[in-house]
Amino acid sequence: MTDQKTDSSGRPFVVSYLLYLLAAVSHRASAEFHAHARAAGLRVPEWRVLACLMDEDGAMVTRLARLSLMEQSRLTRIVDHMAERGLVSRRSDPEDRRRVRVFLTETGRDLATGLIADAQAHETQILKDLGGEDAERIKPILEALLAQLDPQDDV
Amino acid sequence: MTDQKTDSSGRPFVVSYLLYLLAAVSHRASAEFHAHARAAGLRVPEWRVLACLMDEDGAMVTRLARLSLMEQSRLTRIVDHMAERGLVSRRSDPEDRRRVRVFLTETGRDLATGLIADAQAHETQILKDLGGEDAERIKPILEALLAQLDPQDDV
DNA sequence: CCCTTTTATATGAAATTTCATGTTAAATCC
DNA sequence: GGATTTAACATGAAATTTCATATAAAAGGG
Numbered sequence A, B: 001m002t003d004q005k006t007d008s009s010g011r012p013f014v015v016s017y018l019l020y021l022l023a024a025v026s027h028r029a030s031a032e033f034h035a036h037a038r039a040a041g042l043r044v045p046e047w048r049v050l051a052c053l054m055d056e057d058g059a060m061v062t063r064l065a066r067l068s069l070m071e072q073s074r075l076t077r078i079v080d081h082m083a084e085r086g087l088v089s090r091r092s093d094p095e096d097r098r099r100v101r102v103f104l105t106e107t108g109r110d111l112a113t114g115l116i117a118d119a120q121a122h123e124t125q126i127l128k129d130l131g132g133e134d135a136e137r138i139k140p141i142l143e144a145l146l147a148q149l150d151p152q153d154d155v
Numbered sequence C: 001c002c003c004t005t006t007t008a009t010a011t012g013a014a015a016t017t018t019c020a021t022g023t024t025a026a027a028t029c030c
Numbered sequence D: 001g002g003a004t005t006t007a008a009c010a011t012g013a014a015a016t017t018t019c020a021t022a023t024a025a026a027a028g029g030g
Helices: A018-039 A044-055 A061-067 A072-084 A106-130 A132-149 B018-039 B044-055 B061-067 B072-084 B106-130 B132-149
Strands: A088-092 A100-104 B088-092 B100-104
Touching: A018 A044, A018 A106, A018 B018, A018 B106, A018 B132, A044 A061, A044 A072, A044 A088, A044 A100, A044 A106, A061 A072, A061 A100, A072 A088, A100 A106, A106 A132, A106 B018, A106 B132, A132 B018, A132 B106, A132 B132, B018 B044, B018 B106, B044 B061, B044 B072, B044 B088, B044 B100, B044 B106, B061 B072, B061 B100, B072 B088, B100 B106, B106 B132
Parallel strands: none
Antiparallel strands: A088 A100, B088 B100
16 A cells, blocks of 8 residues: 655645546546457557547538547548558548548458457456446446536537 | 548458557547646656556656556666656665666645545546446446457456 | 676667648638 | 627647557566
């Protein structure tokens, strides 16, 4: 057991700070799955994009960046790489030629399909370990929090 | 409202995937505070390190990296920068001369103290907006999840 | 004790990410 | 409908991050 509070001030802050707990849980829980994604040949950001595209195939770049929780220029370069690898393809939107829509390729979709199944199994295990009450509540609470934080109407 | 499920498969995955919800909530909620930290002259990783040091001043580099949720070599360089800015100081541990312990300076502690107060106010507001039931439960649930995920005895 | 292994931190070099901005297209305003 | 503003995406250059590994010190064997 590491000494909580070596310093002079009051009680510990960070270990019970909501934003820290969120970051820490996200970080640790995701690390488990990220190892799996990498073993499947994907970088972490690529897995994220692939998963988002399974929800919204053909999303425009800006939207996909928002959904993937990353900055637009970063997403652009990740999509570059994924397109080179044949996981996605780009098509400019005929309705608005500024827009670029990103689509899964067959390969991309197949890869995503398998990983999503694994992700769901992993989630099931986490929730099972967490146990009854808490396991039932966590997702609804997070969804409520996200809705509250999100200025937009959607995720 | 963006169209959920433009693609062919079943129902949406990512928007209700536990690890995505955690990442998204963490990302969005933290963004609000990060703007504040930056306005106070700190980069985001520096704020994280400062906050962790308020809990465990004098932590060794490896421990601080783990607590700050970042890779060791990254932390080393962030600490470099913070030391140059006079926020922290390094002292090698006489008990084990491989170890380097990181301490807050007076400046660092003062800066952290103010930001932590702001962070707590921010958290209070988030929980208030979230409302009763959920607000009471979220931190205990996250703590339970973290304990379960964490191989180590501590955070 | 000496030798081998492990642990703690730092660092070079490559890769990725960020920030600001360029380019092109659509929308808005007179 | 031409001029101006706004939106979408891409990209150069700087900054940061990662990965592998070097260095140094402690621990373990025999």
